[in-house]
Amino acid sequence: MLCVTASGGCAIFIPVYFIPVFFQFSRGDSAIDAAVRLLPFILVMVTVTLAQGGMLSHPSGRFGPYMPWFTVGGIITVVAASLMYVVETDTSTAWVYGASAMFGAGVGTYTQAGFSISQASVPEHMAAVAASLA
Numbered sequence: 001m002l003c004v005t006a007s008g009g010c011a012i013f014i015p016v017y018f019i020p021v022f023f024q025f026s027r028g029d030s031a032i033d034a035a036v037r038l039l040p041f042i043l044v045m046v047t048v049t050l051a052q053g054g055m056l057s058h059p060s061g062r063f064g065p066y067m068p069w070f071t072v073g074g075i076i077t078v079v080a081a082s083l084m085y086v087v088e089t090d091t092s093t094a095w096v097y098g099a100s101a102m103f104g105a106g107v108g109t110y111t112q113a114g115f116s117i118s119q120a121s122v123p124e125h126m127a128a129v130a131a132s133l134a
Contacts (some may be wrong), residue, residue: 008111041100048108073109
């Protein structure tokens with residue numbers, strides 16, 4: 001769980017760093033304009049993360065198997081990273097927005113799942129310790 005959570009953190013950091021740098025260098029954006037261009041990634045990631053957390057902790061347990069979350073999220077992240085790999089200086093802004101939103105959807109499916117899973121997998125008095133190791 002620790003490795004998956006750590007890789008999720010890395011997968012968040014890379015677009016947060018490189019998307020603004022790309023727009024500043026290739027389009028001449030100011031720092032604020034380049035940061036605003038992160039919104040598709042951030043908004044989709046936060047929305048998917050909240051939905052995933054709500055579904056994993058649903059009382060019915062219907063969304064209980066958690067490995068599909070990691071598998072699907074990993075596949076979406078790899079596809080989005082591949083789309084971002086082909087970005088060049090003349091690539092359309094819509095392409096970058098779409099790929100970054102897809103990247104956010106992929107990362108959002110697994111980046112916080114380790115915390116929910118680790119807390120649900122141990123007795124209640126050990127939940128804080130489990131969350132700190134996730």
